[in-house]
Amino acid sequence: MSKFEGVIVSDQWLQSQFTQVELRTLKSKFVSLKNQNGKVTFRDLPSLVVKLKAFADMYSEDEIKAILCESDTDLTNDVDFESFLRVYLNLQSQATAKQGGRRHSSSFLKESITTLLHTISESEKGCYVAHINSYLGDDPFLEQYLPLDPATNDLFDLAKDGVLLCKLINVAVPGTIDERAINTKRKLSLWERNENHTLCLNSAKAIGCTVVNIGTQDLVEGRPHLVLGLISQIIKIQLLADLNLKKTPQLVELVDDSQEIEELLSLSPEKVLLKWMNFHLQRGGYHKTVKNFSSDVKDGEAYAYLLNVLAPEHGSRSTLDTKDTNERANMVLEHAEKIGCKRYLSPKDIEEGSSNLNLAFVAQLFHHRSGLSTDIKKMSYAKMMTMDDVQTSREERCFRLWINSLGIATHINSLFEDVRNGWVLLEVLDKIFPGTVNWKHATKPPIKMPFRKVENCNQVIKIAKQLRFSLVNVAGNDIVQGNKKLILALLWQLMRFTMLQLLKNLRSHSQGKEITDADILKWTNRKVKSTGRTSQIDSFKDKSLSSGIFFLELLSAVEPRVVNWNLVTKGESDDEKKLNATYIISVARKLGCSIFLLPEDIMEVNQKMILTLAASIMYWSLQQQGEDALDSFPSPAGTATTTTPEASPAPSVCGEDESSSLGGELSNLSVDDATSDTTVSSQLESDEL
Secondary structure, rough: OOOOOOOOOHHHHHHOOOOOOHHHHHHHHHHHHOOOOOEEHHHHHHHHOOOHHHHHHOOOOHHHHHHHHHHHOOOOOOOHHHHHHHHHHHHHHHHHOOOHHHOOOOOOOOOOOOOOOOOOHHHHHHHHHHHHHHOOOOOHHHHHHOOOOOOOOHHHHHHHHHHHHHHHHHHHOOOOHHHHHOOOOOHHHHHHHHHHHHHHHHHHHOOOOOOOOOOHHHHHHOHHHHHHHHHHHHHHHHHHHOOOOOOOHHHHHHHOOOHHHHHHHHHHHOHHHHHHHHHHHHOHHHHHHHHOOHHHHHOOOOHHHHHHHOOOOOOOOOOOHHOOOOHHHHHHHHHOOOOOOOOOOOOOHOOOHHHHHHHHHHHHHHOOOOOOOOOHHHHHHHHHHOOOOOHHHHHHHHHHHHHOOOOOOOOOOHHHHOOOHHHHHHHHHHHHHHOOHHHOOOOOOOOOOOHHHHHHHHHHHHHHHHHHOOOEOOOOHHHOOOOOOHHHHHHHHHHHHHHHHHHHHHHHOOOOOOHHHHHHHHHHHHHHHHHOOOOOOOOOOOOHHHHHHHHHHHHHHHHHHHHHHHOOOOOOHHHHHHHHHHHHHHHHHHOOOHHHHHHHHOOOOOHHHHHHHHHHHHHHHHHHOOOOOOOOOOOOOOOOOOOOOOOOOOEEEEEOOOOOOOOOOOOHHHOOOHHOOOOEEEHHHHHHH
């Protein structure tokens, strides 16, 4: 593994205001501004700042110049990196004021972790500590450290070795991490801590967390706002896991017809929870609509009505009659405790409208007493609407998580529903091939006019064809209509193209060759053979891959110390294959690979997912070992994450600051239909009937 080199700032306070990921990104942007004399002036800053995501749509160049002039800054003076960081923080604070006050960086409802404001809520910390004590108190390793005291920094200290976070991910989505891959002992080396945090971050992405702005070094240091932000996302995923029609078909009771079911499918879990809450409030005679988990529930009235509907046997009119909101909030919590809800929040948290904690509270109510009927006919219809074959379901999950890992503005909840307006696909294309999308001809959601959706999707198809994807007789309307086979085939080609292009960028420094599936296959066989082992595969469909032995040998070849062979089975029975496959995925993530396949994909030798695994290991190895006279490169979005103890922002294929072209080398990468099996035709729709 490569040596960690962070960006060092002489002012310790200034250093503490940024993560290493942010410092590296800002340093790269700052260096790009240097003129022929290697200097940057204050006059150069406005054109850079307006392009930064943190200030998107917040300032114009003239406004930034005005702010600089307010501080008596001579725009012709040279500016060093630390002065640039201070300008950044100043603009940041003004942007926050412009938006109307502080935002908590650890919000459940935010889809990414930021460090714009390093504020943490003691109530939230207390809630998360109680949750951890409850769910991990009996863990064989962690029981020696639990229960944690919410009044201290025990949580952040314990999180520094990565074990707690890995275990918490398994509580949220059981089986995500093979715990045999976690380094567990009382005293871990920095190396072992980094491995645990790399495993944690890659696994967090694999369950739907957004971690593009946090690195392992931040977790090793136990930065409270980042640790709490990650924990909040993990707990959120656990609490909202059942708020969809697949897991809870009874939710179909919230809608009246098939069109509304489609709308329900596209809603985020938070919005489904609000819909569920309002459904019962309407039944209980509450005449307001709750639109958020903060200001709309502060007085406690909505909770009183909701609990009277869900648990009338414990209800009391006095809860509504009292004029004291603190007293009402306390009575609400007492009512909830009677149906099994643990008291994680206080009456004050309700009064103050803490959105994180109120969301957690309502989710608890849903789990303990959903109040939904078991109408067999309606539930059967819901199951039919959400029914996919196993392969389709797995691929949907893989591509959804991959897209969310890219850090685009839109968060995907239901792949097939969310891509139908074309906007998300345009965001993905722009993220990995900057400059390819003509945003003047794109329409941002919500989109009322159907033809606008078709226009968006037509542009997606146009760009895909320029990238030489195999799209036969396909039009934008096929995406709008939700053709699942077409959508999956398109996304597979996009994901595969990205992987191969990233590998090509590495190897082109010595050979300038395109990378093909055959090259990856040849590399894996050569790598395993170099260790003296005899295992070889004929293709990524080779049935021998199901045992997992070949991939464990490959992982051991690229990093000998990463595989514990005492834990490896022969891979003969299904149970042994499952153990090996689970171990492979966790070891690869621990190494630094960001992968989204499941153990079943290895056991059943899913050619597409096997290729992503092999390509990800190859990318990591090429970066680490300097093969083919490599220089240092950023990690690929969704292919391999950081190989140092910190994560890097998802880069573009053509480089962060380069203009992207659809001609030349980028469009020369061939897509082999025979090996990829990705030819798409409008006939697919008729095949589904």
